Amino acid sequence: xxxxxxxxxxxxxxxxxxxxxxxxxxxxxxxxxxxxxxxxxxxxxxxxxxxxxxxxxxxxxxxxxxxxxxxxxxxxxxxxxxxxxxxxxxxxxxxxxxxxxxxxxxxxxxxxxxxxxxxxxxxxxxxxxxxxxxxxxxxxxxxxxxxxxxxxxxxxxxxxxxxxxxxxxxxxxxxxxxxxxxxxxxxxxxxxxxxxxxxxxxxxxxxxxxxxxxxxxxxxxxxxxxxxxxxxxxxxxxxxxxxxxxxxxxxxxxxxxxxxxxxxxxxxxxxxxxxxxxxxxxxxxxxxxxxxxxxxxxxxxxxxxxxxxxxxxxxxxxxxxxxxxxxxxxxxxxxxxxxx
Numbered sequence: 001x002x003x004x005x006x007x008x009x010x011x012x013x014x015x016x017x018x019x020x021x022x023x024x025x026x027x028x029x030x031x032x033x034x035x036x037x038x039x040x041x042x043x044x045x046x047x048x049x050x051x052x053x054x055x056x057x058x059x060x061x062x063x064x065x066x067x068x069x070x071x072x073x074x075x076x077x078x079x080x081x082x083x084x085x086x087x088x089x090x091x092x093x094x095x096x097x098x099x100x101x102x103x104x105x106x107x108x109x110x111x112x113x114x115x116x117x118x119x120x121x122x123x124x125x126x127x128x129x130x131x132x133x134x135x136x137x138x139x140x141x142x143x144x145x146x147x148x149x150x151x152x153x154x155x156x157x158x159x160x161x162x163x164x165x166x167x168x169x170x171x172x173x174x175x176x177x178x179x180x181x182x183x184x185x186x187x188x189x190x191x192x193x194x195x196x197x198x199x200x201x202x203x204x205x206x207x208x209x210x211x212x213x214x215x216x217x218x219x220x221x222x223x224x225x226x227x228x229x230x231x232x233x234x235x236x237x238x239x240x241x242x243x244x245x246x247x248x249x250x251x252x253x254x255x256x257x258x259x260x261x262x263x264x265x266x267x268x269x270x271x272x273x274x275x276x277x278x279x280x281x282x283x284x285x286x287x288x289x290x291x292x293x294x295x296x297x298x299x300x301x302x303x304x305x306x307x308x309x310x311x312x313x314x315x316x317x318x319x320x321x322x323x324x325x326x327x328x329x330x331x332x333x334x335x336x337x338x339x340x
Contacts, residue, residue, distance in 0.1 A: 032063045033085040033234045036075055038218060040068050041264040043275035044111050044189070045088075046256050047285065047295065051245025053259035059244070062237035076102050079223050085231075086238060089221050091305055092144035092314055098326040099319040103224040106302070107330040108239060108295040109216035113284040114208045116148040116217070119192055120183040121176040123203035129156025129210055138168035138175050138184035145185040147312035148207045155211035176200065189284070193274050215305035216287070216297065219327075227328070232336040240332045242295040246285065250293045253280060302327040 037045060048066065051057055057064040067084070069075060075087035076097035088110050089097070097104055118137070120126035126135070129152050139145050150160040168175045172184035172191045177200055186192060188204045195202050208214045220238075227235060249256035257276050261269055279285065285293035287301055303324060310320045330338060 031061060031231075031234050031237065032065070033238065034065045034067055035238070036067045036069050036078060036084045036087040038069065038075070038088040038090060041066075041260060041267065042190075043257070043260070043272050043279055044115075044218060044284075046253075046260045046276060047242065047246040047249045047293070048110070049245075049260040049263045050248045050256035051241045053263060054245070054248060056244035056248075057237065057241035060237040060240040062234060062241060064238065064241070075221070076104060079104055079221060082223070085226065085234060086220060086222050088218050090144075091216055091219050091302075092142075092309065094219055094221055094326070095306070095309055095315050095323045098323045099315050104221045104326060105224045105227055106219035106221045106327050107227065107235065107297060108220035108242065109287065109297045110218040110220060110295065111279070111284050112216050112287040112294075112298070112301070113214055113282060114206065114212060114217050115187040115189050115284070116145070116207045117186060117188040117192065118149055118152045118183055118205040118207075118210075119172065119176065119186045119188070119195065120203045120205070121179065121195075121200065122182065123201050126183065126203055129153060129205055130158060132156065132183060133158045133162050134164075135182035136164040136166060136180075138166055138172060138181040140170055140172075140185060141167045144309075144314050147309070147314050148212070149185055150312060151207055151211040151308075152205045155205075173198075176202070189275050189278050189282075193278050194271070197271065197274060212308050213301070213304035214287075215301045215308070217284075219297065219302075220295070227330070227338045229337070232338050235330055235338065236332060236334055236336070239295065239330050243332060246293045246295055249285070250291075296331065297327060297329055299327055299329060 052066060075089050078084035079087050080102050094106055126132060132153060137149060139149060153160050172186040173194050175181045176184055176195060177198060188206055192204050222235060226232060261267055261272060287298040306320055306324045309315045310317050315323050
């Protein structure tokens with residue numbers, strides 16, 4: 001997720017990224033591909049690791065390498081340069097990349113619900129967005145977070161200029177815990193869960209419950225050439241594997257979380273369990289908020305994000321058509337070439 005890009009900027013890849021395609025593999029061997037995550041592995045990626053551990057990508061004919069990023073800013077550049085095949089991107093970052101002229105396509109959704117929120121540190125005093133008037137509110141400095149704050153404020157009839165906005169970077173937890181701010185923008189499944197585990201009372205104003213539409217937070221992107229070129233079969237293979245992974249996650253969530261934890265080092269099991277439980281209870285892996293979890297991208301929900309992003313300054317009105325054209329639906333039933 002983009003929120004932690006600053007924390008990762010100095011990190012190195014744990015392994016070199018491979019070029020697209022199989023690169024001279026033996027006939028009949030699985031196609032090789034690299035998927036770059038949006039952040040270090042965490043609960044939002046559970047369905048991906050369930051598919052990897054259980055061999056669902058391999059069963060579709062895909063030899064997938066899952067790669068952590070050095071920075072979330074890397075993903076669009078790596079895709080455009082052909083140094084990565086797929087990348088998970090925050091939908092706001094994807095839209096901005098399209099606006100800047102990168103020919104990327106989002107064809108699946110990893111998380112189907114906004115994770116952005118405004119988190120207040122005194123739930124007795126701040127009960128509704130209207131109570132945020134006159135308060136000191138921390139923001140990261142990322143434009144889309146300002147859009148989230150403005151949306152929540154307007155839902156309570158508060159003019160965005162009627163709060164004291166301070167830039168705190170990616171320190172919402174520390175700032176709220178120390179009482180330096182009255183509220184801060186943050187992800188309810190990450191900062192929100194962490195604060196609750198610390199025993200700090202909070203109140204969350206999730207953006208899709210206070211003024212914004214439900215839209216996919218994290219999308220799976222690739223270069224436009226891949227969808228209509230000779231490598232398009234890897235797109236279908238990836239979608240097929242993810243379908244199986246999300247089905248496994250729905251039927252056996254504890255086992256799926258175990259697949260994530262067993263595949264990565266340095267994760268706190270208790271924290272990931274709490275984050276995963278929060279995502280499941282909110283049906284964040286379902287586009288319609290129903291019981292079925294799926295990586296299928298809903299063009300309806302993506303279109304609603306474009307409208308919200310345009311109205312709140314995340315993307316410019318003149319580029320909204322270009323951004324909207326970057327979303328497409330890919331299913332296992334498709335055949336190559338896919339096109340758009």
